[in-house]
Amino acid sequence: MILTSVTDRSKYSNVWVVAEFLSDKIQPVTYELVGAARKLADKRSSKVWVVAMGSGISQQVGSLFAYGADKVIVVDDSRLSGFIDELEADVLARLIGKYNPEIVLYAATARGRALAPRVAVITNCGLTADCTGLDIDPENGDLLQTRPAFGGNIMATIRSSNHRPQMATVRPRVMRALEPDPDRTGEVIHETVEMSDMLKIKRIIDVFHSDETTVNLGDAEIIISGGRGMKGPEGFELLRKFAAKVGGAVGASRAAVDAGWIPYSHQVGQTGQTVQTKVYIACGISGQIQHLVGMQSCDFIIAIDKNPDTPMMQLADIAIVGDVFEIIPEIMNELSKM
Amino acid sequence: MKIVVCIKQVPATNEAKIDPETKRIIREGLNSILNPFDTYAIEEGVRIREKFGGEVIAISMGPEKAIEVLREALSLGVDKAILLSDKEFAGSDTWATSYALAKAIEKIGDVDLVICGKQAIDGDTAQVGPGIAAHLGWVQATYVMKVEDIQDGSIKVRRMREDGYDICEMNFPAVITVLKDINTPRIPSLKRRLAARQAQIPVWKPADIGADTDKIGLDGSPTRVVKTAPPPAKKNVAKRIEGTPKECAEALVRELRMRSII
Ligand SMILES: Cc1cc2nc3c(=O)[nH]c(=O)nc-3n(C[C@H](O)[C@H](O)[C@H](O)COP(=O)(O)OP(=O)(O)OC[C@H]3O[C@@H](n4cnc5c(N)ncnc54)[C@H](O)[C@@H]3O)c2cc1C
Numbered sequence: 045m046i047l048t049s050v051t052d053r054s055k056y057s058n059v060w061v062v063a064e065f066l067s068d069k070i071q072p073v074t075y076e077l078v079g080a081a082r083k084l085a086d087k088r089s090s091k092v093w094v095v096a097m098g099s100g101i102s103q104q105v106g107s108l109f110a111y112g113a114d115k116v117i118v119v120d121d122s123r124l125s126g127f128i129d130e131l132e133a134d135v136l137a138r139l140i141g142k143y144n145p146e147i148v149l150y151a152a153t154a155r156g157r158a159l160a161p162r163v164a165v166i167t168n169c170g171l172t173a174d175c176t177g178l179d180i181d182p183e184n185g186d187l188l189q190t191r192p193a194f195g196g197n198i199m200a201t202i203r204s205s206n207h208r209p210q211m212a213t214v215r216p217r218v219m220r221a222l223e224p225d226p227d228r229t230g231e232v233i234h235e236t237v238e239m240s241d242m243l244k245i246k247r248i249i250d251v252f253h254s255d256e257t258t259v260n261l262g263d264a265e266i267i268i269s270g271g272r273g274m275k276g277p278e279g280f281e282l283l284r285k286f287a288a289k290v291g292g293a294v295g296a297s298r299a300a301v302d303a304g305w306i307p308y309s310h311q312v313g314q315t316g317q318t319v320q321t322k323v324y325i326a327c328g329i330s331g332q333i334q335h336l337v338g339m340q341s342c343d344f345i346i347a348i349d350k351n352p353d354t355p356m357m358q359l360a361d362i363a364i365v366g367d368v369f370e371i372i373p374e375i376m377n378e379l380s381k382m
Numbered sequence: 383m384k385i386v387v388c389i390k391q392v393p394a395t396n397e398a399k400i401d402p403e404t405k406r407i408i409r410e411g412l413n414s415i416l417n418p419f420d421t422y423a424i425e426e427g428v429r430i431r432e433k434f435g436g437e438v439i440a441i442s443m444g445p446e447k448a449i450e451v452l453r454e455a456l457s458l459g460v461d462k463a464i465l466l467s468d469k470e471f472a473g474s475d476t477w478a479t480s481y482a483l484a485k486a487i488e489k490i491g492d493v494d495l496v497i498c499g500k501q502a503i504d505g506d507t508a509q510v511g512p513g514i515a516a517h518l519g520w521v522q523a524t525y526v527m528k529v530e531d532i533q534d535g536s537i538k539v540r541r542m543r544e545d546g547y548d549i550c551e552m553n554f555p556a557v558i559t560v561l562k563d564i565n566t567p568r569i570p571s572l573k574r575r576l577a578a579r580q581a582q583i584p585v586w587k588p589a590d591i592g593a594d595t596d597k598i599g600l601d602g603s604p605t606r607v608v609k610t611a612p613p614p615a616k617k618n619v620a621k622r623i624e625g626t627p628k629e630c631a632e633a634l635v636r637e638l639r640m641r642s643i644i
């Protein structure tokens with residue numbers, strides 16, 4: 045909605061998170077968004093609300109308080125099973141009109157990226173995609189949204205001063221969830237789907253789960269990732285063995301994926317997955333910015349490269365200068381000795 | 383069937399370099415290309431027409447130069463192309479872009495299906511497709527990996543999701559955004575390419591599509607870029623390990639043990 049006066053502005057308060065569900069199960073990205081929302085709400089002296097839309101989800105929302113939510117709006121309705129973009133957008137837009145949040149955060153997932161732009165148009169609000177940084181402008185309270193642009197070569201800061209609420213999507217594993225506090229509680233508000241929401245509808249005929257489309261790198265503690273330096277599919281065979289040895293998952297740079305050495309589902313980076321593992325071992329990856337944005341917040345980064353001067357070798361906590369084909373077998377040997 | 387394909391001209395960002403002094407993108411000599419995802423949108427539109435009849439119209443909003451990608455679309459088999467170009471459109475964000483494209487689609491009239499690429503590689507937002515659907519009040523399916531079936535005024539598609547995919551069916555008119563998995567685009571024939579070079583491509587201004595000038599361009603855009611900066615600086619100085627492969631491996635494993643990583 046467009047702001048035309050200062051009093052308009054004060055009508056909007058609180059930071060909302062739209063909870064992400066897959067097959068009616070709450071997804072970890074929701075807790076990460078709540079963590080980010082908490083920081084913003086504290087700076088605005090306001091509250092964190094979560095909107096949970098789905099079917100049979102009421103029992104799951106309790107955990108949201110532990111992670112920092114103050115209020116949860118639950119819309120639990122069998123018609124919200126599966127992802128019906130149009131219906132969810134209508135419900136959410138109506139709730140936004142009713143409660144006037146100042147900020148709304150969505151997960152930048154397949155679902156969130158379909159839902160958020162629809163809501164932004166209906167409510168006449170700005171929307172910033174795939175934010176990597178969110179902050180409050182201390183001067184006027186506006187949301188400052190930072191995101192990579194031009195293939196990650198530049199970070200742009202975006203604001204939407206004349207519209208409320210301010211909306212942003214954030215990819216999974218970009219923000220950090222807070223340590224859950226089991227003693228924290230909050231209020232649950234129940235809302236319903238209304239006939240006026242049901243304008244248009246699609247029919248979900250079937251849902252298929254497959255491991256092929258997504259290798260969930262985020263679940264691993266260690267990622268062994270390879271780039272063009274792995275030279276071919278055989279190089280990735282070596283990485284698979286290495287990963288099996290340390291109980292890790294295999295990641296890849298886009299160059300390796302484009303060369304057809306490993307499927308896209310393993311790609312890390314701006315056009316692949318964002319990961320935040322304990323350990324990331326980059327083997328023969330130069331570390332162009334598009335790759336770095338997907339892994340730079342891993343706790344401990346190890347790089348193996350012939351060239352000591354690559355961006356990855358600068359970023360890493362440990363940089364090993366040498367040939368991956370000589371060093372990796374030695375590391376595996378060394379690990380066998382344990 | 384009447385199909386509209388929305389296509390965008392984008393800088394070939396994989397060639398983009400940062401000027402170390404000004405920290406800005408060096409745009410000189412940067413090539414402009416058809417957004418890679420939009421090639422798949424064009425191909426899918428053409429395939430649907432080949433099977434079910436009708437026509438495919440490509441539209442693009444951008445500077446005059448964007449006519450190049452419309453010619454490319456013609457060479458790839460679309461029947462008509464229209465450019466939305468005017469200084470009033472300049473600076474549009476995804477809200478304003480999807481508004482202008484929606485107005486153009488209304489003006490074309492009787493459209494059954496709009497096909498967009500998954501996202502444009504310059505902004506990577508994936509917001510314009512759902513934005514168009516919302517402005518038109520139509521149903522949408524994003525991240526489509528396969529068109530399963532089309533019949534009796536409805537379309538059945540396979541949508542990607544984080545843990546697999548679903549199959550959903552919706553009535554026309556509808557908007558879909560497509561992934562690379564959906565098809566393998568054809569190579570244009572020389573004959574088509576020559577014909578595309580000659581084609582007359584109409585240029586529409588805001589007034590031609592009845593666009594409210596308060597809703598387009600920089601002024602019609604709810605978001606505003608207020609700052610650009612180089613990506614965050616490197617977080618620390620690496621601890622370097624050098625030596626024979628065996629020495630390197632031993633040193634690394636020692637470090638990992640010390641930190642209780644393994
Ligand atoms: C819009 C856009 C989005 C992008 N998205 C992504 C993305 O999501 N993810 C991504 O990864 N990239 C992405 N890229 C591409 C990115 O810019 C780089 O091109 C890519 O990451 C490079 O991959 P690489 O490091 O494997 O290859 P290179 O840059 O070629 O690096 C290979 C490295 O291997 C080393 N090497 C070679 N042989 C050996 C050996 N025997 N032993 C040890 N080291 C060796 C070399 O010294 C070099 O450092 C994107 C680009 C654009 C424009």
Ligand SMILES: Nc1ncnc2c1ncn2[C@@H]1O[C@H](COP(=O)(O)O)[C@@H](O)[C@H]1O
Nearest residue numbers: 388389443498499501502507508509510
């Ligand atoms: N200026 C434009 N003209 C025509 N189509 C566009 C334009 N911008 C975006 N699109 C379409 O919307 C899709 C998503 O773009 P984006 O939301 O910018 O990532 C693209 O793949 C195009 O199909």
